[in-house]
Amino acid sequence: MASSNSASSTTATPSQQSSVDKDPLWKHVTKLVKMKERGGNMKIKCNFYNLEFTGSYSRVKAHLLQIKGEGVSVCPRVTTNILLQLRREMADVEERKRQVVIPLPPLSYALLDSAWGGAEMLPKQGSKRRAVDKNSPINKAFNQEGLPFHFARNPHYIKSYTLAANNNIPSYVPPCYNALRTTLLEKERAHIERLLEPIKTTWKEKGVTIVSDGWTDIQRRPLINFMVVTKNGPMFLKAVNCEGEYKDKFYISSLIKEVIMQVGPQNVVQVITDNAPVCKAAGMLIETMYSHIFWTPCVVHTLNLALKNICAAKNSSLMRMYMLSVTGLQRLETKH
Structure with a gap:
C-alpha cells in the first residue's frame, strides 16, 4: 500500500506496537505532537495525502475510511482497493478481540494420544477417576443429526473447539437454537454487509449488471437467485422462493424491478437472464420501464441450447x- 512508502522509518516501541494491534489504522498516519491544551489530542499527518489534522483515533478512522461529518476531511488518495484493505484490517482486529485467550489452571489429567484418533484424557497415577472420552459426544452429534462428515473440516468448527479447550470458561453454554437463527444470524449478516460496503460504493462510478437464474434446491423448492456483478466482483443479493407462484412475465419482471430498486435504477446498466420465452418477455417489460437498462440473454444458456x-x-x-x-x-x- 501507499502507506508503506511514506511511513515513518523509526522502529515502533512495545507500547506503540500494542496500540497498532488494537487500532490498526494508526500505522497509516504519523503522530507528530500531543496537544496538551486540547484534551490530549494528537497532531496527526496522513501517510497517504500528507494532510495534517488534530484529533484522536476516531478522526483517523473518519479520514481513512472516508466517513463524512466527523470534523475532518476524507482522504482523496484512498482508492477502493485501499479502502477494502483498511476495512479488512479493522475486521481482523475485531475478530481477535472476540478471541481473548484466558490462561488455563493446572490440569489434573495428562494427555495421551489415542489409537482411536485424537487425544484421550487419562487420570494421573493414583487417581480413581475414569478416562474421559471427549470424542464420543461429537461423534454422536454427527450421527444423530445426520451431519456430513466433511463438516469436520470446517475451520470455524475446529476453531470453536480449540477456543473452548484453550480457555477456562466453565459457565459457557453454546448458543441455543433460537439465538443461532435470530440474533446471531442477524449479527453475522451485519458483519458481512460492512465488509461489502466498499464494493457498493463503486456502483455509482461504473454501473452494475443484475444477473438472475432459476434453480431447485435439495428440498425441491423452485428458487430464483439475484446477483450484482461489477468489475470488482460478483455479489449475491437474495434468493426468492417461488413455490406456489405462477411464474409468468409479470411476476418475474416484478422480482427484477424489486432488485433494481434495491440497487438503485441509476446504477443498473443491464439485466441478464436465461433465454426462456417468459424471461425474454420479462426483460422486454423491464426495458419499457427503464429506458437506460438493457435486457441481455445469457450467452452460456444460448450455447447450451x-x-x-x-x-x-x-x-x-x-x-x-x-x-x-x-x-x-x-x-x-x-x-x-
Whole structure:
C-alpha cells in the first residue's frame, strides 16, 4: 500500500506496537505532537495525502475510511482497493478481540494420544477417576443429526473447539437454537454487509449488471437467485422462493424491478437472464420501464441450447453425414 512508502522509518516501541494491534489504522498516519491544551489530542499527518489534522483515533478512522461529518476531511488518495484493505484490517482486529485467550489452571489429567484418533484424557497415577472420552459426544452429534462428515473440516468448527479447550470458561453454554437463527444470524449478516460496503460504493462510478437464474434446491423448492456483478466482483443479493407462484412475465419482471430498486435504477446498466420465452418477455417489460437498462440473454444458456439441439438424436444421422462430407471420408466409404 501507499502507506508503506511514506511511513515513518523509526522502529515502533512495545507500547506503540500494542496500540497498532488494537487500532490498526494508526500505522497509516504519523503522530507528530500531543496537544496538551486540547484534551490530549494528537497532531496527526496522513501517510497517504500528507494532510495534517488534530484529533484522536476516531478522526483517523473518519479520514481513512472516508466517513463524512466527523470534523475532518476524507482522504482523496484512498482508492477502493485501499479502502477494502483498511476495512479488512479493522475486521481482523475485531475478530481477535472476540478471541481473548484466558490462561488455563493446572490440569489434573495428562494427555495421551489415542489409537482411536485424537487425544484421550487419562487420570494421573493414583487417581480413581475414569478416562474421559471427549470424542464420543461429537461423534454422536454427527450421527444423530445426520451431519456430513466433511463438516469436520470446517475451520470455524475446529476453531470453536480449540477456543473452548484453550480457555477456562466453565459457565459457557453454546448458543441455543433460537439465538443461532435470530440474533446471531442477524449479527453475522451485519458483519458481512460492512465488509461489502466498499464494493457498493463503486456502483455509482461504473454501473452494475443484475444477473438472475432459476434453480431447485435439495428440498425441491423452485428458487430464483439475484446477483450484482461489477468489475470488482460478483455479489449475491437474495434468493426468492417461488413455490406456489405462477411464474409468468409479470411476476418475474416484478422480482427484477424489486432488485433494481434495491440497487438503485441509476446504477443498473443491464439485466441478464436465461433465454426462456417468459424471461425474454420479462426483460422486454423491464426495458419499457427503464429506458437506460438493457435486457441481455445469457450467452452460456444460448450455447447450451444450441449444442443440445445439434446433439439431439433426431439430428445425429444428419450430423454424421455432414461431418463425413466435410472431412472427405464419405467418398472413401462409398468406394469400399
